[in-house]
Amino acid sequence: MNKEYSGSGDPAKSLELLWRRRPEPTRGPKPALTVEGIVEAALRIADAEGIAGMSMRRVADELGAGAMTLYRYFPGKAELLDVMLDTVYGELPRREVDGDWRAKLDEVARENRELYLRHPWMLQVAISRPPLGPNVMAKYEYELAAVEGIGLTDIEMDDTVALVNGYVHGAVRTAVEARQVIQRSGMTDKEWWLAHVPHLDQIGDTKNYPLASRVGTAVGNEFDAPYDSDHAFEYGLERVLDGVSALVEKRSRPKP
Amino acid sequence: MNKEYSGSGDPAKSLELLWRRRPEPTRGPKPALTVEGIVEAALRIADAEGIAGMSMRRVADELGAGAMTLYRYFPGKAELLDVMLDTVYGELPRREVDGDWRAKLDEVARENRELYLRHPWMLQVAISRPPLGPNVMAKYEYELAAVEGIGLTDIEMDDTVALVNGYVHGAVRTAVEARQVIQRSGMTDKEWWLAHVPHLDQIGDTKNYPLASRVGTAVGNEFDAPYDSDHAFEYGLERVLDGVSALVEKRSRPKP
DNA sequence: ACCTAACTGAGTACACTGTACGAAGTAACC
DNA sequence: GGTTACTTCGTACAGTGTACTCAGTTAGGT
Numbered sequence: 001m002n003k004e005y006s007g008s009g010d011p012a013k014s015l016e017l018l019w020r021r022r023p024e025p026t027r028g029p030k031p032a033l034t035v036e037g038i039v040e041a042a043l044r045i046a047d048a049e050g051i052a053g054m055s056m057r058r059v060a061d062e063l064g065a066g067a068m069t070l071y072r073y074f075p076g077k078a079e080l081l082d083v084m085l086d087t088v089y090g091e092l093p094r095r096e097v098d099g100d101w102r103a104k105l106d107e108v109a110r111e112n113r114e115l116y117l118r119h120p121w122m123l124q125v126a127i128s129r130p131p132l133g134p135n136v137m138a139k140y141e142y143e144l145a146a147v148e149g150i151g152l153t154d155i156e157m158d159d160t161v162a163l164v165n166g167y168v169h170g171a172v173r174t175a176v177e178a179r180q181v182i183q184r185s186g187m188t189d190k191e192w193w194l195a196h197v198p199h200l201d202q203i204g205d206t207k208n209y210p211l212a213s214r215v216g217t218a219v220g221n222e223f224d225a226p227y228d229s230d231h232a233f234e235y236g237l238e239r240v241l242d243g244v245s246a247l248v249e250k251r252s253r254p255k256p
Numbered sequence: 257m258n259k260e261y262s263g264s265g266d267p268a269k270s271l272e273l274l275w276r277r278r279p280e281p282t283r284g285p286k287p288a289l290t291v292e293g294i295v296e297a298a299l300r301i302a303d304a305e306g307i308a309g310m311s312m313r314r315v316a317d318e319l320g321a322g323a324m325t326l327y328r329y330f331p332g333k334a335e336l337l338d339v340m341l342d343t344v345y346g347e348l349p350r351r352e353v354d355g356d357w358r359a360k361l362d363e364v365a366r367e368n369r370e371l372y373l374r375h376p377w378m379l380q381v382a383i384s385r386p387p388l389g390p391n392v393m394a395k396y397e398y399e400l401a402a403v404e405g406i407g408l409t410d411i412e413m414d415d416t417v418a419l420v421n422g423y424v425h426g427a428v429r430t431a432v433e434a435r436q437v438i439q440r441s442g443m444t445d446k447e448w449w450l451a452h453v454p455h456l457d458q459i460g461d462t463k464n465y466p467l468a469s470r471v472g473t474a475v476g477n478e479f480d481a482p483y484d485s486d487h488a489f490e491y492g493l494e495r496v497l498d499g500v501s502a503l504v505e506k507r508s509r510p511k512p
Numbered sequence: 513a514c515c516t517a518a519c520t521g522a523g524t525a526c527a528c529t530g531t532a533c534g535a536a537g538t539a540a541c542c
Numbered sequence: 543g544g545t546t547a548c549t550t551c552g553t554a555c556a557g558t559g560t561a562c563t564c565a566g567t568t569a570g571g572t
Contacts, residue, residue, distance in 0.1 A: 026570085129448060137468055158475045170425060181261075196267045215410045281549090283539065321550075324532095328548090
């Protein structure tokens with residue numbers, strides 16, 4: 001199975017759903033479900049069982065409805081995912097930060113990290129074209145505000161926000177995958193490693209990879225069984241922000 | 257559908273496959289297929305049609321065999337993916353670079369980028385526990401060599417390599433998704449945007465998102481229809497390496 | 513009061529997926 | 543020739559998203 005895709009159907013229909021501008025029907029029976037109810041159920045399932053568990057049948061079951069009923073409310077699964085995404089982006093606190101751009105970008109990174117950790121299924125949805133709902137818009141606005149007025153061009157502002165978001169996405173993805181593989185395999189990283197080492201020693205000459213052996217061992221000793229994702233996140237975020245800092249400083253004193 | 261998972265079955269069996277140490281059978285009919293042949297066919301399909309197209313039946317068809325035949329050579333799809341991964345890592349040129357650590361890390365980033373672009377399906381395989389084959393080992397060794405002897409601790413070396421790899425992974429994923437969504441939807445980014453704007457204007461007050469509007473427009477004007485992934489890659493890589501540079505310099509003059 | 517148009521819910525069907533199971537065939541050893 | 547190890551592969555199962563179809567329900571118009 002590969003990635004889920006956020007929708008790319010009829011824009012009018014998608015935006016109607018995202019902004020809750022669906023004209024309510026005048027005739028016929030009252031709808032038994034609501035868009036909100038379906039999204040809530042879908043989120044409950046996705047949070048608990050991952051995106052793989054969130055099938056249309058499963059969501060419908062959760063609501064006591066037939067599978068095809070959901071297609072009265074959403075054109076397809078992709079559009080349901082779109083609304084789910086915009087909904088969870090609404091959970092971002094978007095706190096006001098007293099401080100410079102770095103403090104603000106740091107907050108952006110941490111808020112996004114929390115969100116991904118709370119809804120890991122988000123990491124498996126490809127959103128190259130974001131659902132243009134109210135919360136996605138607010139998120140972009142908030143993130144740009146962190147780097148507004150510090151001497152960057154508009155393009156650089158967008159690049160910087162994308163860089164930080166991309167970094168967080170990747171870091172959390174790695175951490176979540178590490179967490180999930182422990183559950184799925186019933187093995188900690190250390191156990192997994194210890195199960196491989198004897199076979200590796202027998203098969204390949206470990207002496208061919210001196211650096212890998214040395215550093216691998218050091219990493220294994222320092223961060224025991226559970227891969228230390230907090231450490232990796234802090235290290236990487238610091239490097240990324242240092243990199244942005246170098247650019248900001250260059251822009252603030254143009255030429256010597 | 258969610259991600260594919262690289263295998264976590266029997267270590268002995270997996271390593272045998274990766275290092276080609278399968279004892280060849282003495283009795284019975286000669287096998288009609290080979291591990292190499294299956295991997296080749298699977299790679300051909302995955303490269304051309306993506307990971308979603310690479311089903312066991314599809315690979316077997318390509319080889320003129322029954323679907324279940326593949327399970328004589330691989331315990332399951334996960335193990336086939338493992339061998340596919342290690343195989344393509346073997347394509348990395350791992351060039352010797354004359355220059356400092358930055359030039360070397362830059363080369364690492366670019367080589368990995370090329371590999372991902374050539375085999376985009378790699379981005380949809382979760383490899384929290386890498387297949388410990390010869391090429392994965394060589395890759396890790398090569399990458400560590402870039403940051404050896406510049407004053408970083410072993411842990412920092414691993415963190416740095418992981419940071420660069422993570423950055424490249426994320427950047428290429430974004431670029432590939434952008435490329436694929438154009439194919440899938442038959443719409444360029446600009447067309448997609450223009451299809452949404454009138455509805456957005458009608459529904460939500462664009463005035464609530466001044467920064468998003470301004471920067472969004474600037475980005476749209478600067479990088480036309482196809483999302484300029486080259487630009488984003490170069491920008492981000494420079495920031496990341498600048499960030500690493502700040503650390504290296506701090507380590508090289510310990511305290512003032 | 514009644515008809516009709518609009519609407520909802522849901523059953524069935526289709527073409528897929530990975531893989532467990534087991535039947536049937538083949539080749540090398542005793 | 544018999545046994546044993548080994549092969550290929552058809553069938554089956556429980557899933558998936560969703561197109562199509564049809565029966566049932568309700569509000570508006572007459």
